[in-house]
Amino acid sequence: MSILVDQRTRLLVQGITGKEGSFHAQRCRDYGANVVAGVTPGRGGMVVGGDVPVYDTVSQAVTETGANAALVFVPPPFAADAIVESAEAGLSPIVSITEGIPVADTVKVVHYLGGKDVTLLGPNCPGVISPAARCKVGIMPGAIHRPGRVGVVSRSGTLTYEAVGQLSALGIGQSTCVGIGGDPVSGMSYVEVLRLFQEDPETDAVVLIGEIGGTREQEAAEFITGSFTKPIAALIVGRSAPPGRRMGHAGAIITGRAGRAEEKVKALETAGAATVPGPALIGATMRDLLADTHAKPA
Amino acid sequence: MRLHEYQAKEILAKAGCAVPAGRVARTPAEAAEAAEALAGRVVVKAQVHAGGRGKAGGVKLAASAAEARDAAASMLGSTLVTPQTGLAGVPVDAVLVEEALEVDEELYAAIAIDGAEGGAVVMVSAAGGMEIEEVAERTPEKIIRAPVDPVLGLMPYQIRKLANGLGVDSRLMRPVSGMLERLYSVFSGNDCSLVEVNPLVITTDGAVLAADAKLDVDDDALFRRPDLLQMRDPGQEDPLEAQARSYGISYVKLDGAVGCLVNGAGLAMATMDVTDAAGASPANFLDVGGSADVNKVAQAMGIILSDPNVETVLINIFGGILRCDLVSEGVLEAARAAPGAMRPMVVRMQGTNAEEGRALLAESGLAVTLVDDMAQAADAVRAQPKGSGLGGE
Numbered sequence: 047m048s049i050l051v052d053q054r055t056r057l058l059v060q061g062i063t064g065k066e067g068s069f070h071a072q073r074c075r076d077y078g079a080n081v082v083a084g085v086t087p088g089r090g091g092m093v094v095g096g097d098v099p100v101y102d103t104v105s106q107a108v109t110e111t112g113a114n115a116a117l118v119f120v121p122p123p124f125a126a127d128a129i130v131e132s133a134e135a136g137l138s139p140i141v142s143i144t145e146g147i148p149v150a151d152t153v154k155v156v157h158y159l160g161g162k163d164v165t166l167l168g169p170n171c172p173g174v175i176s177p178a179a180r181c182k183v184g185i186m187p188g189a190i191h192r193p194g195r196v197g198v199v200s201r202s203g204t205l206t207y208e209a210v211g212q213l214s215a216l217g218i219g220q221s222t223c224v225g226i227g228g229d230p231v232s233g234m235s236y237v238e239v240l241r242l243f244q245e246d247p248e249t250d251a252v253v254l255i256g257e258i259g260g261t262r263e264q265e266a267a268e269f270i271t272g273s274f275t276k277p278i279a280a281l282i283v284g285r286s287a288p289p290g291r292r293m294g295h296a297g298a299i300i301t302g303r304a305g306r307a308e309e310k311v312k313a314l315e316t317a318g319a320a321t322v323p324g325p326a327l328i329g330a331t332m333r334d335l336l337a338d339t340h341a342k343p344a
Numbered sequence: 345m346r347l348h349e350y351q352a353k354e355i356l357a358k359a360g361c362a363v364p365a366g367r368v369a370r371t372p373a374e375a376a377e378a379a380e381a382l383a384g385r386v387v388v389k390a391q392v393h394a395g396g397r398g399k400a401g402g403v404k405l406a407a408s409a410a411e412a413r414d415a416a417a418s419m420l421g422s423t424l425v426t427p428q429t430g431l432a433g434v435p436v437d438a439v440l441v442e443e444a445l446e447v448d449e450e451l452y453a454a455i456a457i458d459g460a461e462g463g464a465v466v467m468v469s470a471a472g473g474m475e476i477e478e479v480a481e482r483t484p485e486k487i488i489r490a491p492v493d494p495v496l497g498l499m500p501y502q503i504r505k506l507a508n509g510l511g512v513d514s515r516l517m518r519p520v521s522g523m524l525e526r527l528y529s530v531f532s533g534n535d536c537s538l539v540e541v542n543p544l545v546i547t548t549d550g551a552v553l554a555a556d557a558k559l560d561v562d563d564d565a566l567f568r569r570p571d572l573l574q575m576r577d578p579g580q581e582d583p584l585e586a587q588a589r590s591y592g593i594s595y596v597k598l599d600g601a602v603g604c605l606v607n608g609a610g611l612a613m614a615t616m617d618v619t620d621a622a623g624a625s626p627a628n629f630l631d632v633g634g635s636a637d638v639n640k641v642a643q644a645m646g647i648i649l650s651d652p653n654v655e656t657v658l659i660n661i662f663g664g665i666l667r668c669d670l671v672s673e674g675v676l677e678a679a680r681a682a683p684g685a686m687r688p689m690v691v692r693m694q695g696t697n698a699e700e701g702r703a704l705l706a707e708s709g710l711a712v713t714l715v716d717d718m719a720q721a722a723d724a725v726r727a728q729p730k731g732s733g734l735g736g737e
Contacts, residue, residue, distance in 0.1 A: 066635075122564060148565035150535055153463045157494045185634070187664035187695055202610020203634070204662045208718070211662065211694060228609060230459040257610055260459040283613040286620035287629070290428055294594040294609025294631045303481050324621055325614035326718035 048176035048222040049197070049242040049249070050139050050165070051079075051115065051183050058083045058107055058137060060128045061119035062094055070119065070143070070185050071095065077188035078180025083107040104135040117173065117183050118142040125169065126151035133164045141183050142168035142233070152231045159233065166233025170295075172203040172225040178248075184225065186210075194219015196332060197243040199236055200255035201228050201262070201295065205283065205325070209253055212329030218336070221249040228295030230259070236266035244274050251277040251339070253332055254319065257295065258284030259305045267313035277339050279331045280314040281322035282307045345561045348391045350440045351575050352559035355534065356541075361526045362519075362553045366442030375416030378441035379409040385444035388415040390436040393580040395558070396426035402436070405444060412441055431599055434580055445555060450543035451510055452476055452487075453524060455531040457538075461491040464531060466498060466524065468506045472543035498528040512546070519552040520544075527554075534572060535565030584647050591643045593632055600625025601655040602725055603648035603687070605641075605675075607632050607666050614718070615660045622722040627654045634665045641674025642681065649678065649685040656728040658721060659691045661701070668693040668701030676708055686710060690724040692717065 061067040062084025090102035101107035116132040125144040173184015178193035200206040256263035285307040367378035390402035406412040425433035450473035458465040488509035538560040545555040588595030606612035616626040688711040
């Protein structure tokens with residue numbers, strides 16, 4: 047088992063006829079994901095990748111193919127519309143790769159989703175992958191992953207690959223790796239992902255990767271204190287970033303004390319997380335943490 | 345994207361917010377004219393995209409047109425260095441000449457996006473005129489917040505609560521409430537990521553005015569705000585940052601000696617941290633992005649190399665969609681374009697076509713130290729000789 051996506055995932059790709067959409071849809075299929083449909087308004091009736099039908103609307107695609115999850119590559123001006131269309135059709139999770147959606151649009155989308163039984167990942171995220179189920183819903187390089195029992199949750203893209211690379215190199219496989227995205231307002235939070243990892247019998251421990259800006263890591267720390275019982279290793283990047291400057295991610299800007307790396311590290315440490323001393327030591331910290339856990343009888 | 349104070353005030357005034365009478369001036373003569381027209385004491389304020397102007401000499405009181413001319417002359421054409429600008433500072437190309445207010449009270453009002461609330465939050469404080477970050481740190485109870493529901497908008501009861509919390513005289517409730525309501529309409533009507541008025545002044549005769557204004561527009565919304573986009577002042581940006589932006593490269597200039605070329609914002613921050621922990625100092629944040637091609641990498645390398653402080657270049661690529669060999673080709677192209685500008689490189693490549701990428705650089709004859717992971721990269725950066733940058737010659 048895993049969280050969010052597995053062998054039952056029937057994936058619909060929004061924007062599948064675009065350059066990025068078609069490229070990544072094929073990579074997801076190559077890895078083993080079941081891509082059942084694509085949606086591009088005005089391109090209904092097309093077939094891509096040999097046998098994936100394209101529809102004009104999501105509801106049509108769901109009726110015809112039984113799709114139950116969405117991967118969004120729609121350009122920023124139209125992305126909010128695409129996400130809500132998939133939500134209304136009952137797809138979940140909805141994984142929004144699109145980078146550069148106006149924050150006012152995301153605010154409305156997240157507000158619309160509140161109270162609905164739909165999970166949004168992102169926007170501006172690398173997606174989610176469950177190696178044992180061979181299910182990749184995102185743009186991460188599949189080959190670096192290996193099946194295992196450590197969950198990964200992160201706001202970043204390539205830094206998540208870095209973490210996975212370090213884990214795999216030490217023989218530590220992953221249950222599911224989740225990118226929640228680098229925008230200031232987004233769907234799933236660390237807390238919601240940690241809750242799923244807590245309930246997942248196939249996840250033994252978790253790597254959490256955070257960065258400067260916002261207070262999401264503090265919310266995670268609060269949840270870990272009260273409700274998370276599995277070993278967790280946490281890394282916060284951006285210690286060396288000066289305040290007031292945006293570091294690529296729209297969320298990664300220090301505005302006030304809580305956004306600083308030291309504050310986040312302190313909160314996670316107090317919550318009982320093992321803090322990773324530097325970006326080069328993600329794998330090693332998890333290896334030591336697992337060794338400690340196994341040494342202590344439960 | 346940040347707007348100048350005078351631009352922000354134009355937008356506020358159009359929305360019905362009271363602002364001090366004033367005029368923008370680009371020469372000392374224009375400043376004198378503006379002061380003449382305003383009659384009486386004026387404030388001359390340097391128009392720069394950075395806070396902390398006052399202490400840096402960017403705000404001056406003038407009792408006459410002649411004094412206003414002198415104040416403007418001392419600012420225009422100069423470079424203002426404030427705690428928020430970095431060592432290079434920002435050029436002063438314009439000043440705002442405004443009527444000086446008879447201040448009774450200084451309040452604070454701001455609207456920003458709060459990720460934890462999932463939307464906009466209005467913040468007010470009676471402790472106006474000070475660094476609000478300091479207030480937030482020392483006396484957080486002095487800041488009153490109201491999260492805004494995106495469908496309902498800022499509700500009248502919330503405005504009453506905020507105004508009440510400010511402790512203003514009840515006869516000032518109306519103008520203060522009106523100001524907050526209009527500030528929110530500016531925020532929501534212009535895709536802002538920040539509207540800040542500090543101080544929000546109450547004058548001795550009971551007027552409520554936005555004495556300063558900071559307005560940031562969401563970069564991602566500029567495609568639908570052409571009117572705001574044309575207010576961009578590239579002169580306020582670091583020239584290298586402006587150049588990077590035109591190529592779609594995310595670059596932030598810093599003051600260190602290790603140039604960093606990385607794919608991905610998170611990995612780029614991690615690379616800066618590793619550099620910093622190794623006792624060296626990053627010269628920049630740079631994310632080439634996932635869809636980079638040879639040309640874009642060459643441009644990125646060129647930008648890093650045109651920083652005279654750079655002594656070593658640390659290339660850290662985790663190839664996924666981006667192929668490592670393509671990155672190397674970009675680096676080689678930059679080396680061909682400006683062979684004299686090359687600096688010793690520490691290169692870590694992993695992922696897609698890493699072997700090909702490493703081989704290209706190893707066989708190039710350039711000064712390259714190839715490493716296998718970030719720990720080795722830190723060691724190699726530490727081992728680089730100091731003082732080899734162009735700036736040190």
